[in-house]
Structures are given as structure tokens and as C-alpha cells.
Amino acid sequence: MVLLDIRNAALAYRGRAALDGVDLCVAGGQTVALLGPNGAGKTSLLRLAAGRLPPKRGSVRVFGRDPARDSATRRRIGFVPQEIALYPRLTVAENLDVFAQLAGLKRPARRSAVAAVLDQTAIEQVADRPVGALSGGYQRRVNLAASLVTRPDLILLDEPTQGVDLAARAAIHKVLEILRKQGAAIVVSTHDFSESERLADRVAFLSAGRLVREGSLADLLRPLAAASPEYEVLLDTPPEPEAEAALRLAGFCTAELSDATSWRAARAAAEGVDGAALLSDLRDAGVPVAEIRIRRPGLEALYRNIIPTGGALP
Structure with a gap:
């Protein structure tokens, strides 16, 4: 009903x-x-x-x-x-x-x-x-x-x-x-x-x-069931310029829906990346990594595809 x-x-x-x-x-x-x-x-x-x-x-x-x-x-x-x-x-x-x-x-x-x-x-x-x-x-x-x-x-x-x-x-x-x-x-x-x-x-x-x-x-x-996994890096603190440069070099960018302590990799950049090796490399570069998450795309990925930037009312 x-x-x-x-x-x-x-x-x-x-x-x-x-x-x-x-x-x-x-x-x-x-x-x-x-x-x-x-x-x-x-x-x-x-x-x-x-x-x-x-x-x-x-x-x-x-x-x-x-x-x-x-x-x-x-x-x-x-x-x-x-x-x-x-x-x-x-x-x-x-x-x-x-x-x-x-x-x-x-x-x-x-x-x-x-x-x-x-x-x-x-x-x-x-x-x-x-x-x-x-x-x-x-x-x-x-x-x-x-x-x-x-x-x-x-x-x-x-x-x-x-x-x-x-x-x-x-x-x-x-x-x-x-x-x-x-x-x-x-x-x-x-x-x-x-x-x-x-x-x-x-x-x-x-x-x-x-x-x-x-x-x-x-x-x-x-439709997301067969998609490549998403890689997300969670930081203890917002990165300093050198750490931010290391993140971008590794293929990560700030997550649009989060603050500066959450960074997400484009699927192409993350394809085949070993999580443990990535964690070690980023920490060696001075990135304050708290956690690396590797997960199947879900509603957040769908949201990013559906909702255009600036989807709020003027």
C-alpha cells in the first residue's frame, strides 16, 4: 500500500x-x-x-x-x-x-x-x-x-x-x-x-x-558488482605540502565528500596496487597514513557518478 x-x-x-x-x-x-x-x-x-x-x-x-x-x-x-x-x-x-x-x-x-x-x-x-x-x-x-x-x-x-x-x-x-x-x-x-x-x-x-x-x-x-576496487587512504592529520605531493604522485586526490584527511585513488591508478606496499611507500614519503581501505564500489561511487559538482540550489 x-x-x-x-x-x-x-x-x-x-x-x-x-x-x-x-x-x-x-x-x-x-x-x-x-x-x-x-x-x-x-x-x-x-x-x-x-x-x-x-x-x-x-x-x-x-x-x-x-x-x-x-x-x-x-x-x-x-x-x-x-x-x-x-x-x-x-x-x-x-x-x-x-x-x-x-x-x-x-x-x-x-x-x-x-x-x-x-x-x-x-x-x-x-x-x-x-x-x-x-x-x-x-x-x-x-x-x-x-x-x-x-x-x-x-x-x-x-x-x-x-x-x-x-x-x-x-x-x-x-x-x-x-x-x-x-x-x-x-x-x-x-x-x-x-x-x-x-x-x-x-x-x-x-x-x-x-x-x-x-x-x-x-x-x-x-552495475558496480564487476567494477574495480576503490582505494582510499585515511590520514591522521591533513597532509603537509610534501605529503600531499606524494599522495598525488601515487594517483590519489581528495575525496569530494570528505575533508583533507580522506584521499581516493582513481581506479586506473589503483589497479593492481598492493595495499601493504602502498602503505609502506606512503609512510616512507612522510604521509601520515592511519588506514588504507580497499573496497568494492558502493553508493558513494554511484553518487559521484550521478550528482554533478555544484548540485545544490543557487
Whole structure:
């Protein structure tokens, strides 16, 4: 069953285009990852799907209704913003009670809803602690819990694991996997390619407000199965000029999606290179190598092929 159906949607802020002719359908039990550079329109698409904004053109339907006009439909949507949208001086349980009240739940229903979502997200142990005293990982988990107090069928998440440690990331992933198995439709905007590969059934690539490629994860990755492996060098610190020259001489360039501590080799340059020998040669040249990764190309390689440089909105 299609829970979210977006057709030819366009959106503009103060006369500037944010989305232009986007089509996206998500069924129950599916997770769709939105990938694209900052400013490509991912957050705008989530706000459109949540009914926070009406489209300038086209249509948005959740369970066949317009969420921007129908409050009952909006209550069936859980929206998790990138920002921590919580009250820092209130406890976790008090925050969840406030969000349940804002959603229209009466006191007895709120009590049971808060207890259920504390258990669902495995945060009972911090229920009585002020949110402002929690680690960033726990705040992200409470942020997710706040969106689930009404047991939504459609969950929209904007960078849900940004800046969290591995334990919090795994905990959030576990909740999302359970929700998908229970039949929820999930749309997650992320810059994390490994997160997308782990969670998503389908992937949608956004560039400059347009959906430029969309499909099942398996279909998108199938053409890469026979491709040459990728070589990536991870550095302890950004390289000095001499070390940078050694990296470039070995066929490496800075990874477009990372900082100066991640360098990737063109496939032709890396073909047949022995990883241990490369590590030794680079260290002998003064390159502060922490790790060399040799891996089969995945979503990140596909992203580099699909998204043009400057794929953000002007």
C-alpha cells in the first residue's frame, strides 16, 4: 500500500525554487534514503511530505489525503528534524508528555503512549533526567522518540544520526528496522552512505531541487558488482605540502565528500596496487597514513557518478 505519494511537486521560498517537479512514492514497509548535497532540497522534500508546507505546484498525499490541510493525517506522520527539537530543562518523560499533548492525546492515553515509546526506543533509563544533561546520542534518540508518541505510520527523518557515537547510531538503526518490519513507511535524509546501504530498500538522489535518479538499492548497485576496487587512504592529520605531493604522485586526490584527511585513488591508478606496499611507500614519503581501505564500489561511487559538482540550489 502506498502511504506517501508525491506527484510533480514544486516548492519555492521567497520566489527561489527549492523543489521542481519531484515524484516520489513510498509504500508501507519500505525505507527510502534521500541522498544529495547540502541545499539540494532534501529537507524541503521532508517538510512537504510532513504537511509543514504546501506545494507550489503538484500534489502531496498521505493515505490519500493532503497533510497540509488535514490535521488527522498529520498525526499519522512522525517528523524528526535535524535540529534537537526538545525542551532542555524538562526530563525525557516530560518532553515526551508535552509532545503527546501537542498531538492531542488525553492524559490517560499520554501516560501509556510515553511508557510505550520509552520502551520502544530503549531510553527508559534516562526517563527522569533533564534532556539538557544528556549526551548528544541520547538527545538524538529522544528526538526520535518524540516523533513516535502517536504511533505514526509514516516516519520522516532529517540526518537522524548526525554527530552521534556508534552505540547511539546502532540503537537508532534498530528502532527504524523494527518500525519498517511493523509496516511503517520511512524516508531518511542522510549524508551517510553506509547508513543508506544498511537501512534503505530504495534510494533517491536529489540535485538542485530535482530527483535525478531513484530505484531499489539492489538494482542501483548491480552495475558496480564487476567494477574495480576503490582505494582510499585515511590520514591522521591533513597532509603537509610534501605529503600531499606524494599522495598525488601515487594517483590519489581528495575525496569530494570528505575533508583533507580522506584521499581516493582513481581506479586506473589503483589497479593492481598492493595495499601493504602502498602503505609502506606512503609512510616512507612522510604521509601520515592511519588506514588504507580497499573496497568494492558502493553508493558513494554511484553518487559521484550521478550528482554533478555544484548540485545544490543557487
